[in-house]
Amino acid sequence: MPFHIETWDKPDHQQHRQALRPAHLEFLAENAGLLIACGAKLNPDGTDAGGGIYIVELDEHEDAERFIRSDPFYKGELFERVKITKWRKAYAGGQCFLEAKA
Secondary structure, eight states: OEEEEEEEEOTTOHHHHHHHHHHHHHHHHHTGGGEEEEEEEEOTTSSEEEEEEEEEEOSSHHHHHHHHHHSHHHHTTOEEEEEEEEOOOOEETTEEOOOOOO
């Protein structure tokens, strides 16, 4: 079951984010097989908006919690808030995953 994980950084923590970023990117590479998509949220001008979105393929909500708690951004106390939601994959990569209804 896919899960959507959205994070919000603590205010004025951009330097902290940048310091943790190399370890975070390593974490993502190590867990690439679980990632449907992920990335930073951006402001309209393209600057970092202080948070991110992960869509991960995991079995249970508890697995999604363990995943995000393992992220160096989480361990480094960057996040002010984290929200985990089950997610229905309707389309990804131009492919439909919805079952046809008779």
